[in-house]
Amino acid sequence: xxxxxxxxxxxxxxxxxxxxxxxxxxxxxxxxxxxxxxxxxxxxxxxxxxxxxxxxxxxxxxxxxxxxxxxxxxxxxxxxxxxxxxxxxxxxxxxxxxxxxxxxxxxxxxxxxxxxxxxxxxxxxxxxxxxxxxxxxxxxxxxxxxxxxxxxxxxxxxxxxxxxxxxxxxxxxxxxxxxxxxxxxxxxxxxxxxxxxxxxxxxxxxxxxxxxxxxxxxxxxxxxxxxxxxxxxxxxxxxxxxxxxxxxxxxxxxxxxxxxxxxxxxxxxxxxxxxxxxxxxxxxxxxxxxxxxxxxxxxxxxxxxxxxxxxxxxxxxxxxxxxxxxxxxxxxxxxxxxxxxxxxxxxxxxxxxxxxxxxxxxxxxxxxxxxxxxxxxxxxxxxxxxxxxxxxxxxxxxxxxxxxxxxxxxxxxxxxxxxxxxxxxxxxxxxxxxxxxxxxxxxxxxxxxxxxxxxxxxxxxxxxxxxxxxxxxxxxxxxxxxxxxxxxxxxxxxxxxxxxxxxxxxxxxxxxxxxxxxxxxxxxxxxxxxxxxxxxxxxxxxxxxxxxxxxxxxxxxxxxxxxxxxxxxxxxxxxxxxxxxxxxxxxxxxxxxxxxxxxxxxxxxxxxxxxxxxxxxxxxxxxxxxxxxxxxxxxxxxxxxxxxxxxxxxxxxxxxxxxxxxxxxxxxxxxxxxxxxxxxxxxxxxxxxxxxxxxxxxxxxxxxxxxxxxxxxxxxxxxxxxxxxxxxxxxxxxxxxxxxxxxxxxxxxxxxxxxxxxxxxxxxxxxxxxxxxxxxxxxxxxxxxxxxxxxxxxxxx
Numbered sequence: 001x002x003x004x005x006x007x008x009x010x011x012x013x014x015x016x017x018x019x020x021x022x023x024x025x026x027x028x029x030x031x032x033x034x035x036x037x038x039x040x041x042x043x044x045x046x047x048x049x050x051x052x053x054x055x056x057x058x059x060x061x062x063x064x065x066x067x068x069x070x071x072x073x074x075x076x077x078x079x080x081x082x083x084x085x086x087x088x089x090x091x092x093x094x095x096x097x098x099x100x101x102x103x104x105x106x107x108x109x110x111x112x113x114x115x116x117x118x119x120x121x122x123x124x125x126x127x128x129x130x131x132x133x134x135x136x137x138x139x140x141x142x143x144x145x146x147x148x149x150x151x152x153x154x155x156x157x158x159x160x161x162x163x164x165x166x167x168x169x170x171x172x173x174x175x176x177x178x179x180x181x182x183x184x185x186x187x188x189x190x191x192x193x194x195x196x197x198x199x200x201x202x203x204x205x206x207x208x209x210x211x212x213x214x215x216x217x218x219x220x221x222x223x224x225x226x227x228x229x230x231x232x233x234x235x236x237x238x239x240x241x242x243x244x245x246x247x248x249x250x251x252x253x254x255x256x257x258x259x260x261x262x263x264x265x266x267x268x269x270x271x272x273x274x275x276x277x278x279x280x281x282x283x284x285x286x287x288x289x290x291x292x293x294x295x296x297x298x299x300x301x302x303x304x305x306x307x308x309x310x311x312x313x314x315x316x317x318x319x320x321x322x323x324x325x326x327x328x329x330x331x332x333x334x335x336x337x338x339x340x341x342x343x344x345x346x347x348x349x350x351x352x353x354x355x356x357x358x359x360x361x362x363x364x365x366x367x368x369x370x371x372x373x374x375x376x377x378x379x380x381x382x383x384x385x386x387x388x389x390x391x392x393x394x395x396x397x398x399x400x401x402x403x404x405x406x407x408x409x410x411x412x413x414x415x416x417x418x419x420x421x422x423x424x425x426x427x428x429x430x431x432x433x434x435x436x437x438x439x440x441x442x443x444x445x446x447x448x449x450x451x452x453x454x455x456x457x458x459x460x461x462x463x464x465x466x467x468x469x470x471x472x473x474x475x476x477x478x479x480x481x482x483x484x485x486x487x488x489x490x491x492x493x494x495x496x497x498x499x500x501x502x503x504x505x506x507x508x509x510x511x512x513x514x515x516x517x518x519x520x521x522x523x524x525x526x527x528x529x530x531x532x533x534x535x536x537x538x539x540x541x542x543x544x545x546x547x548x549x550x551x552x553x554x555x556x557x558x559x560x561x562x563x564x565x566x567x568x569x570x571x572x573x574x575x576x577x578x579x580x581x582x583x584x585x586x587x588x589x590x591x592x593x594x595x596x597x598x599x600x601x602x603x604x605x606x607x608x609x610x611x612x613x614x615x616x617x618x619x620x621x622x623x624x625x626x627x628x629x630x631x632x633x634x635x636x637x638x639x640x641x642x643x644x645x646x647x648x649x650x651x652x653x654x655x656x657x658x659x660x661x662x663x664x665x666x667x668x669x670x671x672x673x674x675x676x677x678x679x680x681x682x683x684x685x686x687x688x689x690x691x692x693x694x695x696x697x698x699x700x701x702x703x704x705x706x707x708x709x710x711x712x713x714x715x716x717x718x719x720x721x722x723x724x725x726x727x728x729x730x731x732x733x734x735x736x737x738x739x740x741x742x743x744x745x746x747x748x749x750x751x752x753x754x755x756x757x758x759x760x761x762x763x764x765x766x767x768x769x770x771x772x773x774x775x776x777x778x779x780x781x782x783x784x785x786x787x788x789x790x791x792x793x794x795x796x797x
Contacts, residue, residue, distance in 0.1 A: 020094060024077075024087075027074075027077045044076060064091060065091070067091075074087060092225070118189055118214040123174075124174040124177075134172055134289065135172070141159055141285065157260055157261075157265065158269065158285070159267075159269065160271065160278050161271075168289060169270040169271070173270050183241070185241055188242070188243040188245070189243070191210060192248050193207065195254065196272055203226075205229065209229070211258065212233060215242075234260065241264045242260070242264075246268070246269045246270070249271040251273065255269050256278070274426040288428075291325060292326045292331075301321065304336070313347060323354070327372075329372060337349060360373045373450075379428070382427065383423065383429075387423040389459075390424065393463040395445060395460075396452065396463040397467060401437050402439075404436050405499050406467060407438070408470075424438075464528070471514070472541065474499060476537075476541050477501050477507075478545075485689050485690045504728075508730055526561045532568055533569065536577070540562070540581070547796060550768075552585065562574075563575060566578050572605060576611065576614050577617075579598050580599065580618050583598040587621075590772060603618045612645065616641075620642050620657060627665065627668065636669070639661035639665050646658040657694070659679075659681050660698050673705075673709070675708075676702060682694070682698045683695060686698060692728065696729065699721050700741060707744070707745060707748065712745045716742060716745045722738045732769060733765075733771065737773070740758070743780075759780055
């Protein structure tokens with residue numbers, strides 16, 4: 001059956017035998033030179049326990065010695081180290097070729113010249129979707145039938161498809177294999193190497209035995225030595241075009257003996273682990289799979305559930321895609337659960353998933369290979385203990401991303417746990433998203449949380465508190481760079497793992513990337529007895545960024561959580577401060593009545609505690625609320641009282657804030673000259689303190705007062721400086737107001753085209769912020785009354 005091999009194994013075996021004999025003869029000569037006498041062949045044969053004729057046969061190349069005799073011969077001749085290894089390989093290759101010829105002679109199949117063409121590919125997944133880019137990369141492995149000899153450089157012989165459990169590695173490999181099997185006319189081999197799961201991992205020898213038999217080698221002729229069997233496999237594949245699908249591999253060592261060595265045949269390996277060795281040594285093509293894109297995830301549901309059902313529940317289908325984290329296995333299990341259920345079952349399943357304390361239970365199945373928890377456990381069980389601990393602790397992190405500094409906090413080390421993260425990425429339990437930042441999808445995060453629930457309770461508590469401390473320290477540092485004129489409270493000691501935040505830009509970037517996590521941690525701290533102080537301190541640390549970025553609803557939400565946390569902890573000072581901040585946030589949402597009720601509560605609490613500074617701050621907040629409601633007469637008394645109390649305040653900015661509050665209300669009442677005088681004094685104080693926020697706000701007030709006096713050109717100068725400061729600070733809300741006021745001043749001078757351009761820019765900002773102040777600007781663009789009022793009151797704390 002193997003007579004049609006491209007080269008005669010017998011001839012090759014003889015050539016290798018002659019080469020081996022020549023090498024042994026040279027070894028004998030070297031031994032004789034070393035001994036200074038002729039080597040007695042008969043004595044040497046006795047030492048090897050073979051006949052003299054057998055020794056002569058070994059030395060002249062007519063017979064191959066067995067491995068034991070060969071090793072003893074090399075030892076007797078003093079051949080050691082790399083040379084002994086090279087000669088051993090030479091002997092093994094000659095033996096493999098000899099056995100191949102024996103196999104061909106023993107086969108009982110008719111000698112038709114046919115070569116066995118195995119067809120071992122399992123069924124492909126009928127609902128495979130997407131992965132076009134990955135399929136195109138695999139196509140690059142295809143041999144070209146016209147390439148003879150093989151082109152230089154030759155295409156890769158191996159591809160490694162890697163990814164977390166359930167991401168669709170096998171589905172991709174099988175889909176491609178079925179699509180291109182016609183390009184491999186000599187057969188397709190498949191083996192499940194059982195790298196993960198309850199069954200024992202398949203040894204390479206077992207896989208080699210199966211492949212060699214499929215290729216026509218009789219069981220008796222399969223070498224027992226895995227290295228010899230591997231050499232025989234490479235020999236059988238030489239000159240043939242065979243596709244090998246090596247599924248579910250755990251390690252490079254498990255795969256390497258099964259790989260082809262000559263162009264024509266191709267191996268595709270799938271693994272949950274990162275097989276770096278194959279990429280480095282064998283030049284394998286690496287294809288790392290992530291979860292499906294949203295469109296492909298929805299298409300997968302449509303194929304399995306039917307387009308009509310999804311059309312009836314489009315929103316539910318989109319929500320199910322999110323709850324399944326776009327993981328193909330989870331989507332398939334969810335589809336199977338609803339396949340035979342009554343109409344509307346998508347919504348029912350979503351309700352079950354959203355309300356379940358153990359959502360992974362709903363992704364369970366009797367078959368272990370499609371049970372998500374079992375699939376995840378297969379990867380987790382192989383982790384070393386330190387990496388397993390980090391993975392569990394990631395269940396403390398609210399996600400969706402985390403950075404190396406947060407991971408250092410979780411495990412309690414000052415330096416980034418880079419080696420542990422490398423282990424987790426190699427196991428595809430986390431994914432490196434950008435340098436220093438990592439992602440694990442929601443279902444893996446749920447699994448990590450379950451593992452943490454089964455660990456001692458103190459592990460979760462300690463991990464959560466370390467994470468909260470890290471985020472608070474970093475948020476305080478970032479907030480300081482947003483308002484560098486304020487002292488940094490409770491400055492944390494330097495930490496190697498903390499993100500580098502050295503200026504305003506880096507501070508803003510950190511808040512933008514971590515805001516979702518911070519808000520979730522505030523909620524967690526508020527609900528955890530003993531950790532409540534983190535809630536109100538974190539809320540306070542991110543308040544400036546929330547205000548400047550126009551996140552009005554989020555700002556109100558975090559201060560509401562802070563207020564509840566302070567109430568639960570019985571901390572009246574923290575409760576009063578959080579109440580005032582919540583009122584400021586509600587005022588920006590045009591919920592003035594609620595804000596006033598809260599501020600009167602805060603005032604009463606401050607009076608009970610004789611907290612004069614709290615009273616002053618509450619009065620400034622009352623100024624902002626009344627002014628935003630268009631009632632400067634109610635705002636002015638509170639502004640005057642705040643200014644009077646500023647003299648006794650230890651806050652160096654208190655006089656400037658009081659002057660700003662009075663100036664803005666005077667301007668609203670038409671007292672432009674008095675307002676301008678107060679503005680100038682406030683601007684001088686803010687400038688001396690380096691308070692850019694205060695300067696930007698008071699300059700708008702000065703511009704309005706100048707316009708009230710008919711000095712529009714002077715007003716434009718003030719607005720332009722305010723606009724530059726607002727852009728430097730990243731205060732998009734006040735930037736929009738500065739643009740609109742600047743437009744009004746230009747319009748007053750008859751520059752209507754300039755005014756229109758500025759108003760359009762302001763409107764775009766307001767619309768992007770989803771702010772109701774967009775409507776007056778839109779009206780002004782249509783020739784209706786001019787711009788809305790400026791932001792009211794002194795800078796918010």
